[in-house]
Amino acid sequence: MGSSANSILSLIKSSSLSKSQLLQIHGHIICTSLIKEPTVVTSLLSLVALSSSPLRDIHYAHQIFTQIPKPSFHQYNVMIRAYSQSNSPEKGVLCYNQMRNNRVQTDPFVLSFVLKSWTRMNHLIGGKQIHCRVLSDGFQADSLLLTSLMGLYASCGDGTDARKLFDEMSIRDTVSWNVLISCYTRNGRSRDALSLFDVMQKEGCESEPDDVTCLLLLQACSHLCALEFGKRIHKYADDYGYSDRIKVRNALISMYSRCGSFDKAFEVFQGMHDKNVVTWSAMISGLAMNGHGRDAIEAFREMKKVGVSPDDQTFTGVLSACSHVGLVDEGLDIFDSMREYGINPNIHHYGCIVDLLGRAGLLDQAYDFITSMRVKPDSTVWRTLLGACRIHRHASLGEHVVSHLIELKAQEAGDYVLLLNIYASVGDWEKVANVRRLMREKGIQTTPGCSTTEIKGKVHEFAVDDDAHPRKKEIYEMLTDIEKQLKMAGYVSDITCELHNLGAAEKGNALICHSEKLAIAFAVLVTPPNSKIRVSNNLRICVDCHNFAKVSFGAQKVTTHGLPVKSGNWDTDLQGSHLFSSLKFSGTGQTATISALKKSMTGVLE
């Protein structure tokens, strides 16, 4: 290697290289025979492909790479690694194929990068081919590679294969455990994920939970509304010094908000000296989902004032706050302001605006908005509009929206129920019967409603009209008692969410036994006065049960989050649109929290 190579090498490695200097060096390397000098080219490639400097530019790296006559192992390595982290992981695979065609030897590192590419593409078959290569190359004992493979099976399957690999591993470090936990939470097995927390802490387990374990478990707690478990993780993080980490704090804010413990979320937020975008976004979403829409918008202003620049997730939070409170103009202004931050609206942002317009009754405007979107509308966007049609009883538009869902082949049981609701709300019983018949013919199964409440760490579960509970007699008595008090307080059951053509009196009776009411009655029964009651649902609450809860626990303190009720408008009016409530029961002083779970719960969580 000549002296010019040496001086260029030290130039590349100097930390402050300008873009023009880089172009100059690149030009020089091409003009001279330095392009055949592996050390120089590799360090240039590493700088452009992988470094954290502003010079990082994967397209430019690719340009340099293609000019190399016969790339070395290291040069392939750098490119495959860079592509596996980029937003075109498929190019990493191409690069790997080229490497193999050129008979360049691979190693565990390269295999792990190309595995990451396949994993990010959610391509099981491609990943499996790498699995075969891992075995044929004799790396079957490399625990890091095996963990990467677990990651592949975790994102492409239901977790069975990931678990199998995990069981077969001879050395499992914390990351392996974390991959398994993450796999479980993503596949709706949050209970299994939480149970691993105890297993990891048992005597003889080679690895113990770290900060990422805490993050993952906190997420599982949110899914299950398992506040008590969440508090345990919080304590663990405190004890082991992980709770100083900003990511753990952010996860705590998120967990407490989603579990309905807004005060705790705010406490964590206020105790943080360094607040990043994620912190602010988590808090803004937390405020929005707990009924403090205006405060969420205020927090949004505050974060900009202290110099934190909002990102796409901040906007989803603040836009959803606007739609919850019904601030249409404010929401649209904020949506427009995204451009100033160089953020392109994604499907979530569009969804929020559809929700915003829809709830406000601007249904045609919402429809036009969907058709003018720069992103192809997905089924959730249409479903949001369908929900708005339900609120405002717009049957013809509802039918039209359903036709879009059918076109997308995305109709779900819930969509038929929503359509049924719309027809029922306008009293078109013939069409209600049609939809019912259609559902029967197609064999569409609706998810049975179920509510749970956590008493002394044990989760009690209730179904609609449940009579399986050992204390059912007392529960129904308590329910009657509450109803009596409510009638005096002026509560009238809302019958528009019932689907059958019954008389008003019959409907009033039919509504009584929704699972959320049973869970509330049970919780009031077994908890002492002034305690907190928390009820979780697997489905969105019906407007009557929501009103029931609001009136029972005092309409003043109503805050809501989770899935919207089947009808109703904004948080602030009694037709409130969300499920989560932090309320006070006027009779005995209990406080109730009702929140929605996206996944149904079964079994008992100890």
Place this chain on the structure above:
DNA sequence: CTAGGGTTAG
């Protein structure tokens, strides 16, 4: 020298 773990609206 390098690797594997988390993210949102409805």
